[in-house]
Amino acid sequence: MSVMEMSYRGKEFLSIIHKTKSDLRALFDVPSEYAVLFLQGGAITQFASVPLNLCNPDDSVDYIVTGPWGDKAFKEAVKFRKPTMIWSGKSEKYRKIPDFDALEQNPSAKYLHI
Incomplete structure (x- = not known):
């Protein structure tokens, strides 16, 4: 067995x-x-684990959403923290990525999720 x-x-x-x-x-x-x-769980469990373990509830975090899984990660983070989506490619069907230098990142964000 x-x-x-x-x-x-x-x-x-x-x-x-x-x-x-x-x-x-x-x-x-x-x-x-x-x-x-x-614990059981896959990607979505990890999407919750990252904000729960890397910062406090009132900390800000930045997200760059380059695909459907990034969108899921952002939605999961909203449940636990105060994420800011600083860029999303959803309107263009995730066919491009941003120019990193043009992004307005929060200097006090605990992490940047790409």
Whole structure:
């Protein structure tokens, strides 16, 4: 049986997950006051993780939207922070990218997402 077929409540799986958490704590020196989490999710989960982990709720962040996935990233950031879309190629069906020097970036933005 593979780990994917095991019950997450089963003794075998619990043994694997506890060992994995222990190994990750040691490898990355994770302090005991932090939890090690295994979460499902793909790109959209990461789009939420970036603003949640890189800045505070009132911090500003800048987004350059060059495609549909960038648009999804911006929409996800809106849920958690105060992003500013400094450029979007949506009206031109994402067929070009901006001249970087012409963009009005916020000098206090915590990050620029492209």
